[in-house]
Amino acid sequence: MRKAILYIAMSLDGYIADQSGGVSWLVGDGSDSGHPGSYPDFIQTVDTVVLGYRTYHQIVSELSPENWVYHGLKSYVLTHRKLASTEEISFTDQSPADLVSKLKNDSGSGIWICGGADVVNQLLESRLIDEFFISVIPTVLGGGVRLFTAERPMDLSLLSVLHYNGIVELRYCLRNPPNPV
């Protein structure tokens, strides 16, 4: 079965965006700014990306208006808006859990859970995220959009740690994964 992988960055105090939704603080401490981190390797392990509408909208309106940043991946955007899907981007009004459950049973490689927090926490409550790849940014934001709000506890096993430029990438899997359906 395909794995759903949360690959995301948070501040040391657990925020993925500041209070106005901004992500300009997603930088290291300047000690090794040329290091590419795990992204080039990670992106080879996934062929699908799942994201919420606000995350999608922020990407296309602010971060990269010209080109779809996840070109080459099959992209799913969760929204109740009636938007025309393209070959690259499918807009769907399925719940995150329904979509990801279905995708896991399709053939393919990893499924990147890209955010935002609502999508992530609905999937956490359903225990549908298999791996966690969390980049801890060397800053305390003091407020914003929290990554973890799900109330379901879960134990993890550490798979690897990578650090560069003050950023620490923590990679975990579920310690007691549920049996595949």
Next chain:
Amino acid sequence: MRKAILYIAMSLDGYIADQSGGVSWLVGDGSDSGHPGSYPDFIQTVDTVVLGYRTYHQIVSELSPENWVYHGLKSYVLTHRKLASTEEISFTDQSPADLVSKLKNDSGSGIWICGGADVVNQLLESRLIDEFFISVIPTVLGGGVRLFTAERPMDLSLLSVLHYNGIVELRYCLRNPPNPV
């Protein structure tokens, strides 16, 4: 000037105690349970420990009723209760900021800020913590006592990373420390 060092453990979702104040989840993933972590080295760098009354009370009533766990350190317990200090333990009704500011100007080695969250966040708001030694426990608790609630942002520099038994110890200093007073 002496440094105030936060040395504490939190869950991946940022809690230092569960919803009933419990800390039984402060364990690794079992992959390397004999590793001592950084504690033996850390404890050599401090001669003083500062903690709130609830943390103190939990230690003496539940965790180690027989012996004071920080024997050999000068201990300060912040409380408005009128309790008789001993040679080892001083009970004080000073604010965390007043106490730690004063201690920093005394002679000695490092000052361990041990918790709980109220003490930590009052010191964060006053920017009085110089180093952060945070052990990330491989679990998502889903609720409890949050480590970071201070609203004051601060940028950090990563000093080191150590991992063992699924626990990742992140060590930071303030990126732009204020000038010493």
